[in-house]
Amino acid sequence: MKVIRAKSAGFCWGVERAIDIARDIARTKEKPVFTDGPLIHNRQMVAELQGDGIRDVGDYQSQQDLRLNEQEKENSVILVRAHGISPERRKYLKGIGMQFKDATCPDVGIIAGKIRIHAKKGYSTVIFGDPKHPEVIGLMGYTEGQGHVVQTIEDINALPHLGDKVCMVSQSTMFTHEFEELSKRLKERFPETLIFDTICGATKERQSEVITLKQKGAEAIVVIGGRHSANTCKLVALARLQNIPTYHIETAAELEVEAMSQYTAVGVTAGASTPDFLIDQVCETLKQIEPAATAKA
Numbered sequence: 001m002k003v004i005r006a007k008s009a010g011f012c013w014g015v016e017r018a019i020d021i022a023r024d025i026a027r028t029k030e031k032p033v034f035t036d037g038p039l040i041h042n043r044q045m046v047a048e049l050q051g052d053g054i055r056d057v058g059d060y061q062s063q064q065d066l067r068l069n070e071q072e073k074e075n076s077v078i079l080v081r082a083h084g085i086s087p088e089r090r091k092y093l094k095g096i097g098m099q100f101k102d103a104t105c106p107d108v109g110i111i112a113g114k115i116r117i118h119a120k121k122g123y124s125t126v127i128f129g130d131p132k133h134p135e136v137i138g139l140m141g142y143t144e145g146q147g148h149v150v151q152t153i154e155d156i157n158a159l160p161h162l163g164d165k166v167c168m169v170s171q172s173t174m175f176t177h178e179f180e181e182l183s184k185r186l187k188e189r190f191p192e193t194l195i196f197d198t199i200c201g202a203t204k205e206r207q208s209e210v211i212t213l214k215q216k217g218a219e220a221i222v223v224i225g226g227r228h229s230a231n232t233c234k235l236v237a238l239a240r241l242q243n244i245p246t247y248h249i250e251t252a253a254e255l256e257v258e259a260m261s262q263y264t265a266v267g268v269t270a271g272a273s274t275p276d277f278l279i280d281q282v283c284e285t286l287k288q289i290e291p292a293a294t295a296k297a
């Protein structure tokens with residue numbers, strides 16, 4: 001079978017950078033690294049990192065107190081994930097007696113900076129994103145208590161009157177077409193709104209490549225990544241919007257040979273937290289599958 005692999009499949013640069021920072025500390029300084037929540041939403045990669053002395057202690061949303069004893073805190077490092085954290089969380093982590101290291105993705109840092117600057121000038125911030133996602137929870141901390149998270153047009157319609165000092169940003173991994181739709185509606189309600197499209201370049205590239213996989217001849221799309229990985233689930237949703245059979249798997253072992261043999265060409269992409277070795281395994285497995293006689297020619 002022909003396999004069309006998206007060039008953007010796998011780690012985005014922000015996740016890769018966070019992993020490199022964690023590994024660098026663990027290897028060169030020979031210190032255990034604790035991350036404030038899972039560094040990456042991929043079980044297979046988490047297991048690899050544990051082998052390097054990197055493990056998560058915080059909760060998914062980076063909100064609860066860390067459960068580490070004094071001995072564990074001593075001579076170890078607490079690392080902030082690519083998602084970033086709120087100023088309050090930063091203060092907390094810096095005050096617990098551990099060496100502090102920040103691996104916030106610079107693209108998330110830019111969003112936080114835009115919110116902070118405008119909040120200080122009295123702007124209300126509207127964030128398009130998932131209110132339970134750690135990136136959004138962290139960003140809300142920069143809004144000076146004047147932040148609102150929206151996911152739908154109805155959420156925008158339900159916003160209280162915000163006056164003429166309003167700015168809008170997006171969680172870095174949202175859909176561009178949805179951001180455009182929601183920002184248009186927000187402008188109708190508050191015409192002075194400043195709109196900042198903060199969906200990151202890595203996300204935009206990944207999303208546009210899903211659309212081109214079909215144009216390149218893919219009869220189905222396989223999306224590889226954790227079932228709890230938000231950006232992987234978004235890729236799955238986008239692939240389904242192309243009206244093409246879509247399969248969400250975590251590893252090659254989940255590929256169903258009979259189902260796959262219906263196709264002669266399959267597109268493969270993966271979430272920003274999926275390591276290359278898992279993508280390679282899936283592509284190799286697919287290449288070995290012979291299309292059935294009834295498969296589209």
Ligand code: SF4
Nearest residue numbers: 012014105107172200
């Ligand atoms: S998805 Fe974008 S903003 Fe998030 S870590 Fe990756 S590059 Fe950074």
